Amino acid sequence: MIELDKVCKTFYLGDQSVHALDSVSLHINQGEYISVMGPSGSGKSTLLNMLGLLDQIDSGRYCLDTVDTTTLSEPERAATRSEKIGFVFQAYHLIPRLSARENIELPMMLVGVPPKERRHLAEQAMTRLGIADRADHLPRQLSGGQRQRVALARAIVRRPKLLLADEPTGNLDSRSGAEVIDLIEELNSEGITLLVVTHDPQLGSRAHRKITMVDGRIASDSSGE
């Protein structure tokens, strides 16, 4: 499903260049559960951002579903994100002025799903994630765990093939963190491809395939061992 071939990404901080991704090649199959670990600055978040088309690679090739994403135009990349990729971030990134339901409906609104259908799908997702009674609350009225579940509902409401989670439990206490992880893993068991970037060794070890990055390179990959 995902094919990375010698992908490079360099950031420039002042006159210093940082090789966030240094010729990374990676193959991921549909339905895999992968954790990416590594020290800060090892390039694990950059890897996730590249996979999520949130940034452009400098060189190399990234094929998603046999489509070479480097050849896509900006609107096509946006459409690909909309159709195939869901994101969960450490900081939730909910829009503060929108209620939980409106946040969840947002990706559907952007592609023009009719309001009735939108509402129905959002209800479904909220019921599934146990936040149906919080539908009309604003993010600031929700606990961290509830916020992350709203973000998760928003990520999966378009039924993406790929779920990318960047430190999804980083801001949560251990109990709500565990609950969110349970939900994410449940989604994976239903066929979604799951890639989790984390510092937490305990969370990382739960994945079926564990990748460790150091200095922009893949230092170890449990499937390759």
Place this chain on the structure above:
Amino acid sequence: MRSWDLVLFSLQSLIRYRFRSAMVLLAIGLGVAAVVVLTALGDGARRYVMDEFSFLGKDILAVLPGRNETTGGLPPVTGVAARDITLDEAYLLKQRLPAVLDVAPMVVGSAEVSYQDRAREVLVLGSTGSLLDIRQLSLAQGRNFTASDIRDSSEECLIGETLRDELFGASAKVIGENLRIADYRCHVIGVLAGRGDAMGTDLSDAVLIPVAAAQRIFNTQGLFRLVVRLAPGLSVERSTALILAAMTQFHQGEEDVTVVSPDAMLSSFDQVLGVMTLGVGLIASVSLLVAGVLVMNIALISVGQRTDEIGLLKALGASTAQVAKIFLLESVISSFIGAALGLLLALIILILATQILPGLTLRPPLWAPLVAVGIAIAAGLVFAWLPVKKATALAPIQALQKG
């Protein structure tokens, strides 16, 4: 994205970011209101002055004693004439020149008018029945002078409404009552309606008597001025020349009168006041520009604060164009609402001002609200476009991490 969703999304952000929206609406609203109110004031002043002069009409000339070297300027207030314009000359002008349809000689002075034990110092205007036609004055009560002879000095007078109220009381019967003006006695035959004012003379507190009587009271042969109504057909220039020639002939070849055409005065006033309105409009535009800069600052801050939202929308599948559309629409909607509120505010101010200054018709020229609203929306668009363009140019993840 459905257009209705787009509008709702923009409205939602306007409603839920109350303070920021209020600031934008205030800035734009005040800017628009300033433009409309200021141009309305400028234009109202222009119209007021034009109305003041319009009693003269296009076919009316004023003949003044004294030579005024500059034609088309303001007439001299007191003629330093070598020779007076006399009543006979006025009579002859009307008789001999076919270009002259009618004349209204004017003698002006101030005298004490008394009725029984009440007395009041007022403007005494000596003229003939023609004055009412020429100056388009109307009567509230009674009748005009009827004598056909310009030299008539029958003991009749017309009084203004203020004078009537002061001397007789508002409800008293006044027609036929006797008045004393200095040592001249006359009986009231009519009451002038309204202020009838023009160029600062308030005829509501004045008494109008036959010109010959006024000459006796003020002991003068000369006229303050002679108002002439032209016969249709001849051009104003030609008629002016004819009148000037006739007056010169009366004065033994001395060209010592000035003929003023109100048209010339009007056009120069119109020009001056038009420039003034434009100037006021420009001043008002500066306030709109200031409003635009305010909007830009707010847009800059708000887009700055919402860069993460831009990143998020992109992460959720919105293209750069779509994000720009969302933010620009929001700006246009707020500019539009602000402009509408501004127009409403201007309307309220103008209605209140009209009540305070009843003499002034305060209506903005048609271009003012159109230009004001246009500039407001354009400013909203342009000043929102710059920060939005900057934010949307970032990769989604960079925008997302800026929040």
